[in-house]
Amino acid sequence: MTAINERATAIRWIQDQIADYGLTLEELEAAGCFDPPPPPAPAPPPAVCYRNAEGLTWDGQGEMPSWLKRAVNAGQSVEFYRAG
Incomplete structure (x- = not known):
């Protein structure tokens, strides 16, 4: 049909x-x-995957933030900053 x-x-x-x-x-x-139908509910904020001691965060999407790049370039593992 x-x-x-x-x-x-x-x-x-x-x-x-x-x-x-x-x-x-x-x-x-x-x-x-x-x-008219109600507007869609706002999307939830992205989950924080990485966090440093200063409280800066990154959700793991897009380009790695400069604070995490600097840490990795200095020899720190990305996993050290994994939140959760």
């Missing part, structure tokens, strides 16, 4: 339900059927 046929079938079903239950446009509007 194509998207156009599915849409037409859905419209016919809605029309049948409206007729079967004697619904009016005003009743559907009052019930909020045409209200």
Whole structure:
């Protein structure tokens, strides 16, 4: 079934339900059927994967921050800063 046929079938079903239950446009509007959907919930902040003693953090995504690069270049293991 194509998207156009599915849409037409859905419209016919809605029309049948409206007729079967004697619904009016005003009743559907009052019930909020045409209200816009609520905005999506904000995304949670990224989990902290690495943290130093000063409280600087990195979630492990994107380029490594300068504080961690300096530590690694000085011979420290990245795993030393793993949070958790």
